[in-house]
Amino acid sequence: MFKKLVLVTIIFASSLMAAAEVNIYSHRHYDTDKKLFKMFEEKTGIKVNVVKAKASALIKRMTSEGKNSPADVLITVDAGRLFQAKQKDLLQAVDSEYLTKNIPAIYRDKDKKWFALTKRSRVAVIRKDSTKENELSTYEDLANPKFKGQIVVRGSNNIYNQSLLAAMIEHHDEEYALKWAKGVVANMARTPKGNDRAQVKAVANGIGEIAIANTYYIGKMVHNKDASQRKAVSKMKIFFPKFENGGTHINVSGAGVAAYAPNKVNAIKFIEFLASPEAQKLFAEGNYEYPVLAGVKSSDLVASWGTFEEDNISINSLGENNAKAVKIFDKAGWK
Numbered sequence: 001m002f003k004k005l006v007l008v009t010i011i012f013a014s015s016l017m018a019a020a021e022v023n024i025y026s027h028r029h030y031d032t033d034k035k036l037f038k039m040f041e042e043k044t045g046i047k048v049n050v051v052k053a054k055a056s057a058l059i060k061r062m063t064s065e066g067k068n069s070p071a072d073v074l075i076t077v078d079a080g081r082l083f084q085a086k087q088k089d090l091l092q093a094v095d096s097e098y099l100t101k102n103i104p105a106i107y108r109d110k111d112k113k114w115f116a117l118t119k120r121s122r123v124a125v126i127r128k129d130s131t132k133e134n135e136l137s138t139y140e141d142l143a144n145p146k147f148k149g150q151i152v153v154r155g156s157n158n159i160y161n162q163s164l165l166a167a168m169i170e171h172h173d174e175e176y177a178l179k180w181a182k183g184v185v186a187n188m189a190r191t192p193k194g195n196d197r198a199q200v201k202a203v204a205n206g207i208g209e210i211a212i213a214n215t216y217y218i219g220k221m222v223h224n225k226d227a228s229q230r231k232a233v234s235k236m237k238i239f240f241p242k243f244e245n246g247g248t249h250i251n252v253s254g255a256g257v258a259a260y261a262p263n264k265v266n267a268i269k270f271i272e273f274l275a276s277p278e279a280q281k282l283f284a285e286g287n288y289e290y291p292v293l294a295g296v297k298s299s300d301l302v303a304s305w306g307t308f309e310e311d312n313i314s315i316n317s318l319g320e321n322n323a324k325a326v327k328i329f330d331k332a333g334w335k
Protein backbone atom coordinates (compact mmCIF):
# COMPACT_ATOMS: atom_id res chain seq x y z
CA MET A 1 0.00 0.00 0.00
CA PHE A 2 2.75 2.40 1.04
CA LYS A 3 4.80 1.47 -2.03
CA LYS A 4 1.79 2.09 -4.24
CA LEU A 5 1.23 5.50 -2.69
CA VAL A 6 4.86 6.45 -3.21
CA LEU A 7 4.64 5.34 -6.83
CA VAL A 8 1.45 7.32 -7.42
CA THR A 9 3.01 10.35 -5.77
CA ILE A 10 6.10 10.05 -7.95
CA ILE A 11 4.01 9.73 -11.11
CA PHE A 12 1.87 12.69 -10.09
CA ALA A 13 4.89 14.82 -9.19
CA SER A 14 6.69 14.01 -12.42
CA SER A 15 3.60 14.82 -14.47
CA LEU A 16 3.47 18.17 -12.71
CA MET A 17 7.16 18.68 -13.44
CA ALA A 18 6.63 17.79 -17.08
CA ALA A 19 4.03 20.52 -17.23
CA ALA A 20 6.44 23.07 -15.77
CA GLU A 21 7.87 24.69 -18.84
CA VAL A 22 8.17 27.99 -20.60
CA ASN A 23 8.41 28.49 -24.35
CA ILE A 24 10.69 31.26 -25.50
CA TYR A 25 10.74 32.77 -28.98
CA SER A 26 14.03 34.62 -29.08
CA HIS A 27 15.94 36.72 -31.55
CA ARG A 28 18.91 36.93 -29.19
CA HIS A 29 21.85 35.13 -30.71
CA TYR A 30 24.36 35.07 -27.88
CA ASP A 31 25.97 32.20 -25.94
CA THR A 32 25.28 33.96 -22.63
CA ASP A 33 21.59 33.26 -23.05
CA LYS A 34 22.11 29.49 -22.95
CA LYS A 35 23.76 29.88 -19.54
CA LEU A 36 20.94 32.11 -18.34
CA PHE A 37 18.27 29.64 -19.42
CA LYS A 38 20.10 26.85 -17.61
CA MET A 39 20.37 28.97 -14.47
CA PHE A 40 16.62 29.57 -14.61
CA GLU A 41 15.90 25.86 -15.07
CA GLU A 42 18.10 24.93 -12.11
CA LYS A 43 16.59 27.58 -9.90
CA THR A 44 12.92 26.96 -10.67
CA GLY A 45 12.64 23.47 -12.16
CA ILE A 46 10.81 25.08 -15.10
CA LYS A 47 12.08 23.74 -18.41
CA VAL A 48 13.02 26.39 -20.96
CA ASN A 49 12.20 25.56 -24.59
CA VAL A 50 13.72 27.96 -27.10
CA VAL A 51 12.85 28.78 -30.68
CA LYS A 52 15.56 30.99 -32.15
CA ALA A 53 14.93 33.10 -35.24
CA LYS A 54 14.89 36.69 -36.41
CA ALA A 55 12.25 38.80 -34.69
CA SER A 56 10.44 39.39 -37.98
CA ALA A 57 10.13 35.62 -38.51
CA LEU A 58 9.02 35.04 -34.91
CA ILE A 59 6.39 37.76 -35.19
CA LYS A 60 5.13 36.20 -38.42
CA ARG A 61 5.01 32.80 -36.77
CA MET A 62 3.13 34.08 -33.72
CA THR A 63 0.66 35.84 -36.00
CA SER A 64 -0.08 32.71 -38.01
CA GLU A 65 -0.22 30.50 -34.91
CA GLY A 66 -2.77 32.84 -33.37
CA LYS A 67 -4.50 31.54 -30.26
CA ASN A 68 -2.77 28.17 -30.64
CA SER A 69 0.71 29.65 -30.39
CA PRO A 70 2.86 27.81 -27.84
CA ALA A 71 4.94 30.98 -27.36
CA ASP A 72 5.07 32.30 -23.80
CA VAL A 73 7.76 34.94 -24.15
CA LEU A 74 9.03 36.95 -27.12
CA ILE A 75 12.57 38.28 -26.80
CA THR A 76 13.99 40.70 -29.34
CA VAL A 77 17.23 42.63 -29.70
CA ASP A 78 15.54 45.91 -30.48
CA ALA A 79 12.73 48.06 -29.15
CA GLY A 80 11.32 48.58 -32.65
CA ARG A 81 10.41 44.92 -33.04
CA LEU A 82 8.84 44.76 -29.56
CA PHE A 83 6.68 47.69 -30.56
CA GLN A 84 5.68 45.87 -33.75
CA ALA A 85 4.68 42.77 -31.80
CA LYS A 86 2.61 44.93 -29.48
CA GLN A 87 0.91 46.67 -32.43
CA LYS A 88 -0.08 43.27 -33.80
CA ASP A 89 -1.63 42.32 -30.45
CA LEU A 90 0.90 39.55 -29.92
CA LEU A 91 1.79 40.64 -26.39
CA GLN A 92 -0.21 41.00 -23.21
CA ALA A 93 0.08 43.48 -20.35
CA VAL A 94 1.99 42.18 -17.35
CA ASP A 95 1.47 43.34 -13.80
CA SER A 96 4.78 42.76 -12.14
CA GLU A 97 5.71 44.93 -9.23
CA TYR A 98 9.34 43.83 -9.57
CA LEU A 99 9.61 44.81 -13.26
CA THR A 100 7.75 48.09 -12.90
CA LYS A 101 9.78 49.07 -9.88
CA ASN A 102 13.19 48.10 -11.23
CA ILE A 103 13.09 48.92 -14.93
CA PRO A 104 13.07 52.68 -15.55
CA ALA A 105 9.94 53.99 -17.27
CA ILE A 106 11.77 55.07 -20.45
CA TYR A 107 12.97 51.47 -20.85
CA ARG A 108 9.61 49.69 -20.72
CA ASP A 109 6.36 49.80 -22.65
CA LYS A 110 3.88 52.35 -21.34
CA ASP A 111 1.15 49.66 -21.48
CA LYS A 112 3.31 47.07 -19.64
CA LYS A 113 3.52 44.85 -22.72
CA TRP A 114 7.31 44.64 -22.85
CA PHE A 115 10.30 45.37 -20.68
CA ALA A 116 13.90 46.12 -21.59
CA LEU A 117 16.45 43.68 -20.21
CA THR A 118 19.69 45.15 -21.50
CA LYS A 119 20.89 48.37 -23.05
CA ARG A 120 23.28 48.85 -25.91
CA SER A 121 24.60 52.10 -27.31
CA ARG A 122 25.27 52.76 -30.98
CA VAL A 123 28.62 54.45 -31.27
CA ALA A 124 31.43 55.55 -33.57
CA VAL A 125 34.43 53.23 -33.73
CA ILE A 126 37.71 54.68 -34.98
CA ARG A 127 41.33 53.54 -35.22
CA LYS A 128 43.47 54.09 -32.15
CA ASP A 129 45.97 56.00 -34.28
CA SER A 130 43.21 58.24 -35.64
CA THR A 131 42.61 61.76 -34.43
CA LYS A 132 38.99 61.69 -35.59
CA GLU A 133 37.71 62.11 -32.06
CA ASN A 134 38.82 65.73 -32.30
CA GLU A 135 36.37 66.16 -35.18
CA LEU A 136 33.55 63.94 -33.91
CA SER A 137 30.78 65.32 -31.74
CA THR A 138 27.08 64.67 -32.37
CA TYR A 139 25.11 62.16 -34.45
CA GLU A 140 23.74 65.16 -36.31
CA ASP A 141 27.27 66.11 -37.32
CA LEU A 142 27.89 62.74 -39.02
CA ALA A 143 26.07 64.29 -41.99
CA ASN A 144 28.62 67.09 -42.16
CA PRO A 145 30.46 67.06 -45.53
CA LYS A 146 33.75 67.20 -43.64
CA PHE A 147 33.36 63.41 -43.22
CA LYS A 148 32.99 62.75 -46.96
CA GLY A 149 34.14 59.24 -47.90
CA GLN A 150 34.80 58.32 -44.25
CA ILE A 151 31.73 56.61 -42.80
CA VAL A 152 31.10 52.85 -42.95
CA VAL A 153 27.77 51.57 -41.71
CA ARG A 154 25.51 48.63 -42.41
CA GLY A 155 22.36 48.67 -44.54
CA SER A 156 19.09 50.42 -43.85
CA ASN A 157 17.15 47.16 -43.56
CA ASN A 158 18.89 46.69 -40.23
CA ILE A 159 16.75 47.53 -37.24
CA TYR A 160 19.64 49.08 -35.25
CA ASN A 161 19.99 51.73 -37.95
CA GLN A 162 16.23 52.15 -38.23
CA SER A 163 16.09 52.84 -34.50
CA LEU A 164 18.93 55.35 -34.71
CA LEU A 165 17.03 57.19 -37.44
CA ALA A 166 13.80 56.87 -35.41
CA ALA A 167 15.62 58.62 -32.57
CA MET A 168 16.75 61.33 -34.99
CA ILE A 169 13.10 61.86 -35.99
CA GLU A 170 12.14 62.06 -32.32
CA HIS A 171 14.82 64.67 -31.61
CA HIS A 172 14.03 66.76 -34.71
CA ASP A 173 11.42 65.89 -37.33
CA GLU A 174 11.05 63.84 -40.50
CA GLU A 175 12.33 66.58 -42.76
CA TYR A 176 15.49 66.96 -40.70
CA ALA A 177 15.95 63.19 -40.50
CA LEU A 178 15.78 62.91 -44.31
CA LYS A 179 18.37 65.63 -44.74
CA TRP A 180 20.56 63.88 -42.20
CA ALA A 181 20.26 60.46 -43.81
CA LYS A 182 21.12 61.95 -47.21
CA GLY A 183 24.15 63.62 -45.66
CA VAL A 184 25.38 60.36 -44.13
CA VAL A 185 24.87 58.53 -47.45
CA ALA A 186 26.96 61.20 -49.14
CA ASN A 187 29.70 60.60 -46.55
CA MET A 188 29.82 56.82 -46.89
CA ALA A 189 33.14 55.22 -47.78
CA ARG A 190 31.32 52.35 -49.51
CA THR A 191 27.86 50.98 -50.23
CA PRO A 192 26.57 49.42 -46.99
CA LYS A 193 27.32 45.73 -46.60
CA GLY A 194 27.96 43.32 -43.75
CA ASN A 195 27.05 43.48 -40.08
CA ASP A 196 28.32 45.79 -37.34
CA ARG A 197 31.55 43.83 -36.87
CA ALA A 198 32.25 44.03 -40.60
CA GLN A 199 32.17 47.82 -40.33
CA VAL A 200 34.68 47.78 -37.48
CA LYS A 201 36.92 45.42 -39.44
CA ALA A 202 36.70 47.62 -42.53
CA VAL A 203 37.91 50.71 -40.70
CA ALA A 204 40.63 48.68 -38.94
CA ASN A 205 41.81 47.71 -42.43
CA GLY A 206 41.80 51.26 -43.70
CA ILE A 207 38.42 51.37 -45.46
CA GLY A 208 36.90 54.60 -44.21
CA GLU A 209 37.58 56.29 -40.88
CA ILE A 210 34.42 55.94 -38.81
CA ALA A 211 32.46 52.71 -38.24
CA ILE A 212 29.00 52.77 -36.68
CA ALA A 213 28.38 49.81 -34.40
CA ASN A 214 26.71 48.65 -31.22
CA THR A 215 29.04 48.62 -28.24
CA TYR A 216 28.73 44.96 -27.27
CA TYR A 217 30.15 43.86 -30.62
CA ILE A 218 33.43 45.45 -29.59
CA GLY A 219 33.48 43.23 -26.51
CA LYS A 220 32.59 40.19 -28.57
CA MET A 221 35.43 40.96 -30.99
CA VAL A 222 37.93 41.37 -28.15
CA HIS A 223 37.00 37.95 -26.76
CA ASN A 224 36.70 36.10 -30.04
CA LYS A 225 38.02 32.73 -31.20
CA ASP A 226 38.68 34.28 -34.60
CA ALA A 227 42.13 35.92 -34.54
CA SER A 228 41.24 38.29 -37.38
CA GLN A 229 38.48 39.81 -35.25
CA ARG A 230 40.78 40.19 -32.25
CA LYS A 231 43.46 41.75 -34.42
CA ALA A 232 41.05 44.19 -36.05
CA VAL A 233 39.48 45.35 -32.81
CA SER A 234 42.86 45.76 -31.12
CA LYS A 235 43.44 48.68 -33.49
CA MET A 236 40.19 50.38 -32.55
CA LYS A 237 38.72 52.73 -29.96
CA ILE A 238 35.22 53.95 -29.22
CA PHE A 239 33.80 57.44 -29.45
CA PHE A 240 30.38 58.08 -27.90
CA PRO A 241 28.47 60.59 -30.06
CA LYS A 242 25.52 62.45 -28.55
CA PHE A 243 22.37 63.99 -29.95
CA GLU A 244 22.49 67.79 -29.96
CA ASN A 245 19.81 67.90 -27.31
CA GLY A 246 20.30 64.52 -25.71
CA GLY A 247 22.80 61.80 -25.03
CA THR A 248 24.21 58.71 -26.69
CA HIS A 249 21.69 56.61 -28.61
CA ILE A 250 20.42 53.69 -26.57
CA ASN A 251 18.59 50.68 -27.88
CA VAL A 252 17.42 47.75 -25.83
CA SER A 253 16.97 44.03 -25.93
CA GLY A 254 13.75 43.16 -24.19
CA ALA A 255 10.93 40.75 -23.62
CA GLY A 256 7.17 40.56 -23.46
CA VAL A 257 4.66 37.88 -22.51
CA ALA A 258 2.84 36.44 -25.53
CA ALA A 259 -0.86 37.26 -25.84
CA TYR A 260 -1.90 33.61 -25.66
CA ALA A 261 0.90 32.32 -23.43
CA PRO A 262 -0.06 28.84 -22.23
CA ASN A 263 2.38 29.24 -19.31
CA LYS A 264 1.78 32.84 -18.32
CA VAL A 265 2.91 32.53 -14.70
CA ASN A 266 6.17 30.89 -15.77
CA ALA A 267 6.61 33.52 -18.46
CA ILE A 268 6.45 36.34 -15.94
CA LYS A 269 8.79 34.45 -13.61
CA PHE A 270 11.20 34.05 -16.50
CA ILE A 271 11.27 37.74 -17.41
CA GLU A 272 11.62 38.69 -13.74
CA PHE A 273 14.55 36.31 -13.52
CA LEU A 274 16.23 37.95 -16.54
CA ALA A 275 15.88 41.28 -14.75
CA SER A 276 17.30 39.88 -11.49
CA PRO A 277 20.75 40.99 -10.28
CA GLU A 278 22.37 37.60 -11.05
CA ALA A 279 21.03 37.46 -14.62
CA GLN A 280 21.82 41.11 -15.22
CA LYS A 281 25.39 40.46 -14.11
CA LEU A 282 25.71 37.70 -16.68
CA PHE A 283 24.32 39.90 -19.48
CA ALA A 284 26.93 42.47 -18.50
CA GLU A 285 29.89 40.10 -18.08
CA GLY A 286 29.07 37.58 -20.77
CA ASN A 287 27.67 39.71 -23.55
CA TYR A 288 29.14 43.16 -22.78
CA GLU A 289 25.72 44.78 -22.64
CA TYR A 290 24.72 47.52 -20.22
CA PRO A 291 22.49 46.16 -17.46
CA VAL A 292 19.09 47.75 -17.20
CA LEU A 293 18.93 47.14 -13.45
CA ALA A 294 20.40 49.94 -11.34
CA GLY A 295 23.28 48.86 -9.14
CA VAL A 296 24.59 46.14 -11.48
CA LYS A 297 27.99 47.11 -12.81
CA SER A 298 29.19 46.91 -16.41
CA SER A 299 31.99 44.45 -17.12
CA ASP A 300 35.55 45.75 -16.63
CA LEU A 301 36.08 45.83 -20.40
CA VAL A 302 32.90 47.81 -21.02
CA ALA A 303 33.73 50.15 -18.14
CA SER A 304 37.16 50.75 -19.71
CA TRP A 305 35.47 52.36 -22.73
CA GLY A 306 34.40 55.21 -20.49
CA THR A 307 31.14 56.66 -19.35
CA PHE A 308 28.59 58.59 -21.37
CA GLU A 309 25.29 60.30 -20.96
CA GLU A 310 22.37 58.13 -22.08
CA ASP A 311 19.88 59.67 -24.47
CA ASN A 312 16.76 61.03 -22.80
CA ILE A 313 14.01 59.95 -25.23
CA SER A 314 11.63 57.12 -24.45
CA ILE A 315 12.50 53.83 -26.11
CA ASN A 316 8.79 53.67 -27.06
CA SER A 317 9.48 56.31 -29.71
CA LEU A 318 11.90 54.01 -31.57
CA GLY A 319 8.98 51.76 -32.41
CA GLU A 320 6.53 54.57 -32.99
CA ASN A 321 8.85 56.19 -35.55
CA ASN A 322 10.06 52.96 -37.20
CA ALA A 323 7.80 53.06 -40.27
CA LYS A 324 8.74 56.67 -40.91
CA ALA A 325 12.42 55.79 -40.57
CA VAL A 326 12.16 52.97 -43.12
CA LYS A 327 10.55 55.34 -45.64
CA ILE A 328 13.14 58.03 -45.05
CA PHE A 329 16.03 55.60 -45.57
CA ASP A 330 14.47 54.65 -48.89
CA LYS A 331 14.13 58.25 -49.97
CA ALA A 332 17.67 59.01 -48.87
CA GLY A 333 19.07 56.18 -50.98
CA TRP A 334 20.63 54.42 -47.96
CA LYS A 335 21.04 50.91 -49.35
Ligand SMILES: [Fe+2]
Pocket residue numbers: 077214
Ligand atom coordinates in the same frame (compact mmCIF):
# COMPACT_ATOMS: atom_id res chain seq x y z
FE1 LIG B 1 23.16 42.33 -32.30
